[in-house]
Amino acid sequence: MKAFLLLAHGSRRAQSNEEVQKLADCFGIQNQDEFPIVMAGFMELAEPTISMIVDDAISAGAKHLVILPYFLAAGTHVVDDIPSLVKDSLANYPDITFEILPHIGGAKSMVNLILSVTTEQD
């Protein structure tokens, strides 16, 4: 069973974290056949942490984790921190496989998404 984990930075502003959680919920509802487990977690400033959702996903039966760094640019969080945090979180689970997707800002369709935001205003 595959789990999809959305890893965001985290904010001091609760509404910001709730926004990420709602996005993950929406993604989960729309893609439950592909990803029966979908969770959002935060690198800092908010919970659940990455380690917490890795534990929770595996407890819920996940055997393979598909991890999306929900970041716009490949800064140090994406390049260094997240791979390290994921590795640490999985240290006790030798049988679980995982993949870290490119960060969302690297998506080929990001230019189109930006255009859609400008036209939603018309």
Next chain:
Amino acid sequence: MKAFLLLAHGSRRAQSNEEVQKLADCFGIQNQDEFPIVMAGFMELAEPTISMIVDDAISAGAKHLVILPYFLAAGTHVVDDIPSLVKDSLANYPDITFEILPHIGGAKSMVNLILSVTTEQD
């Protein structure tokens, strides 16, 4: 003449800032009829700053600025800092109009973009 300004956080990692700059360049190439001027700027840690690109866009002939906070969630940067920085940057330009779009993470199609990233891997 309309200018499109992509406002990102900024990173200590030069490649991360270049990635944002390239995205803005690509958006500009694809949308030059709608937005003859397209620039990327950074809130902190990198240049050009927001104030610098506001000056540059107006010097290049922009009369209306369409500003996109290139942030995934509406944290304090989006809610407080960017409106304040934009207002300050425009203090000396009473004839220039502007609009601040919703942050990119609030785009209706973000869920679809996330799905596209998972399938690009297949």
